[in-house]
Amino acid sequence: MITIKNNMFHLATENTSYIFYINESGIAEHLYYGKRLKNPEYDIDALREKRLTPRVNETSLSPTDTTLQLNNLMSEFSTEDKGDYRTPSIAISYGKKKLRTLDLRFKSFSQFQGIERMKSPLFQAIGIDQKSYGISLEFVDSVAGVKALFYYTLFDDSDVIARRTVIENIGSETLILRSIYSLQLDLPEHNYDLITLNGAQLRERHPISRPLEQGIIINETRKGASSSESNPAIFLKHRGNDECYMTNLIYSGSHREVAEVNQFGKTHILTGINDSTFEAELEPASAFESPEAIMLYSQFGLNDLKNKMHYFVREHIQRGVWKNRLRPVSFNTWEALHFNFDEHGIIKQIKEAAELGFELFVLDDGWFSVRNDGTTSLGDWTVNTLKIPSGISQISKECHRRGMLFGLWFEPEMVSLDTKILKAHPDWLLGDPARKTHAVQRNQYFLDITREDVQDYLLNTIKLLIQNGSIDHIKWDMNRHLSDIFSVNPEIRNMGEYQHRYILALNRMQRILTSAFPNLSIENCASGGARFDLGMLTTGTTIWTSDSTDGVERLKIMEGTTMAYPLSVCGTCVSPSPNYATFRAIDLETRFDVAFFGVLSYSLDLVKLSKAEKEAIKKQIEFYKQYRQVVQFGIFSCEEKNGITYFTAASPDRTTILVLYMQTLLTSNCFDDILRVPLASENYVYRVTRRDDNAPIWDIGGDVRGYKKEEEAYEVSGDTLKWAGIKLSTRYSGSGYQTGMRVMPDFSSRLYIIKKL
Structure with a gap:
């Protein structure tokens, strides 16, 4: 419910209230976010800050109201050069002298039922009219030639509020957009612990807690993906009670979260595109739309908060036929066989997998071109007929004949240097041709997927394989970080836009694939969990949680991951022991017990298992199937x-x-x-x-x-x-x-x- 009275806007979900006020100067003052209030529109005087005299040594917005000092005002957004010295949510440059002053004042608002569709190719939360509704606010600075739109979409069933920002150039000259955060949340105190999900490859999303104090804490990545190091989900936990907040971003690229406490003890939270890797040129009459961010409050602690978020992800982020479908128990060849397989060996694994009760068989890396190790062939997505003379379709038929789905591994965004595709199209390589060498990681480089001809090649190739091979599932991998950003794409005039355009291209490709093949399931992966975010879950059925399949390491990884994401999207695995990364030996039953909590898979050489091991695994799979409805779609705590x-x-x-x-x-x-x-x-x-x-x-x-x-x-x-x-x-x-x-x-x-x- 949205109530507007006397310039107060009360955005109420079933259990929360978000309240702001348009003051006499046209500034949006933030008043409250927390437990739902009954009739706050009658309490404006109680909720507004009392500004009887200017703060000492603070800048006033205007000489007519010296008590209005933006640096100490809780507000819905923040800009530069008008006395607000906190990190701005919007920053621009315009004119010949690259002015930075931005003075946005309220002009109008508009309400909507359901969701207001984004105009960009970015994904957003989905909803239906009965469960979602919202409001957009328009602010204008006619001198700078800027119009800003702030969208708030309420999801009653989960108490989530989704937010995004749109900046439009209404002037006559090009302006530079330097920062555009999706969400700003100002709170009147700082008695919170900030919890972030940090780590590295093989130890992603460990929860890290630190107290908020005066100063700034930054949670960010600049790598072009949401990263293993810093997930975009952040949490505030009150130190005196069970109140808590979280924000997250429906975006898979470089992001930044700011937690700032000013000299007066107020908290200033931002989340959005990382402005250190971003800059966009806006021509007159053009606009830029931020990714959508979400925020959530609970008075009942972090477990309540995360289970509401789990529900939101399942109902409003995921879509398609797999949204509410039980995820199959899968077998993956990677840790079982690596590159060391042929058609005969794969058929033997398929036979064993079917007898043990697996429902999905995934052929991982090594099936294409001359890919017998990790140094070659990425980009040449043709079947290695020396390994698989009968082709992928025969492997798929064997799976289907035995009652299993069939999945295939791809790494579409990458290319190896010694490939046919790169020899035919050297300009498809991301990087400045004037430089003799480019940074390399894992012997692979990026294709410039912002180009539609590159996207078309990849999509046509993958589509053909899906059609001819009767593929039910693809594992979409990405195993390095962006570097050497230089594109000949004529649509990109400023390389500060490139990382964002890259994510738009990624979204477009996965959207096209899932539209063309509605029953296709996508398992997203990025060196394990380096792109575990809400953006990838809009098209992906699941995400590979981590390349660490060690039963002990996974405990902390799953603890952090499930703070923001449900078990139904978390790929887990029973892999060989001792573990390849930790050398830790853990018995088969314990490895299963840990992997049980998620979307279960195995990666063991099934042919070499003992009779007792096979009997144990068959029994484990039967047990998982009996209870997976509870695991995948129930309530979780740890x-x-x-x-x-x-x-x-x-x-x-x-x-x-x-x-x-x-x-x-x-x-x-x-x-x-x-x-x-x-x-x-x-x-x-x-x-x-x-x-x-x-x-x-x-x-x-x-x-x-x-x-x-x-x-x-x-x-x-x-x-x-x-x-x-x-x-x-x-x-x-x-x-x-x-x-x-x-x-x-x-x-x-x-x-x-x-x-x-």
Whole structure:
């Protein structure tokens, strides 16, 4: 509901209120964002700041109102050169002297039902009239020749507000747009911890918390992708209660988030395109549209916040036939075989996969041109007939004949130097031809996909393979960062636009593919999780969470990832042990228990597995299929305490709950464990059992020389399970072994099944 009265705008979702006021000078003052207020339009005097005298040593907007000082005003946007010295949300240059003064004043507003479609090729959140509606505000600076439109779209069912900014040149000369953030959120205090999702390849999206204090914290990437180092999702957690906020960006390119506290203790949040890699020229009558950003508030803590966001991603970001469809259990050849396969070997893997219960078989890197290692052939997307003489269609037929879908790996944005396509089109290589060498990563370079002829080549090639090969699924990979930006594309006059145009081209290609093949599922990947963002989820069914498939490393990765993204989009994997990246050996059952929480895949040489391993995997897959509705589309929480990580997935009605208990390092003479389940319903009685697995029989020596795994089962009321918890059987830690004790060496787990009686 949107209420407008006496220049106050009250944007109310089901549980939140976002309020601003157009003051006497035409400036949009931000008043409040938080728990829904009943009738705030009667409380304007209470909500507005009292400015009785100018702040000492602060700049006033005008001599007629010296108390209006933008540097200390909570506002809906910020500009340069009018006394606001915080990071601006909009920055321009215009005229021969490249003036930077921008003084935008309110002109009008317009309401809309549903969503207001973006004019650019960028993706945005989707909605229907009954669940979404919004408002746009128009501000103008006639001297600079600038019109700014600020869009707010409300999604009642998830309490999300989506925002974006449009800058239009209404003057007679070209202007330079230097910054355009999608969202500004000003808050009256700074008693928050800022949580960002940071890391690197193989350890993406670890949650990092730091207190807000006077100064600036920047969360950014300049690499041309949302990156492994700094995800665009950020969170504010109040230090005195459970109130929290989050923002995120529907964008896959370089981004920047600013968390700034001024000298008066006010918080200033920005998110949008990274302005250090961006500059756009706007001709008269032209406009630039920012990506859409989203914001969300909860008074009930981070778990409530993230589950609302999970719902929003599933309902308003993802689209197409796979939106609400259960994700298949897949087998991927990469960690199983790498480049070392031929048609005969692949057919043997397909046979084994079908017998074990897999539903999707993905042939990864190495199937095309002369690609037998990572140094060659990218861009020449023709089948390697020496490896696969019968062609991709025969592999696909074999999968379909055995009841599995078939998927194929591509890295469309990349090219190797020694390829036929680059010899035929040397100008398709991204980079300045005047330079003898370009920066290289993984022996590969970028195709200039901003050119439509390059896009057309890639799309036609992939379409032909999909059609002729009856391909159901593609894994779209991208394994390096942008560099050497130089394009002969005549539409790009300023290379400051290139990174953004690159993302527009990427969006266009995936949109065309999913439109041409509505049943196609896309698994996005970028050196693992370097492009794990809302933009890629508008076309992708899932995203490969990380190239780290180690069961311990994945704990922190999944903790951070699920703060912003649901399990239904997180690709997980049971891979060989010891792990290639950590050399850590973890038993098969524990690897499964961790990978269970996500979209399950395996990458093991199925032909070489023992009979016992095959039986275990078949049993694991059956178990996952039984409960994947809960995992993929339920409610999720995670926590770590006393060296134990708990993942909990619950059905929305709380009748079925799955809990991972994962121990990393065993502590001698360790603490007793209490299994509390906050997602349990107080109104139910539950039966709690442990997953029946094929975990190894440990022969540790001393007291423990082979043992029967504990059989814990309980019937317990929901309120006891939620608040008091179950005191679990004692963990063995050195002496006095008794039957029924939990023997748990390093890197071991339990998966508890909790069902309503």
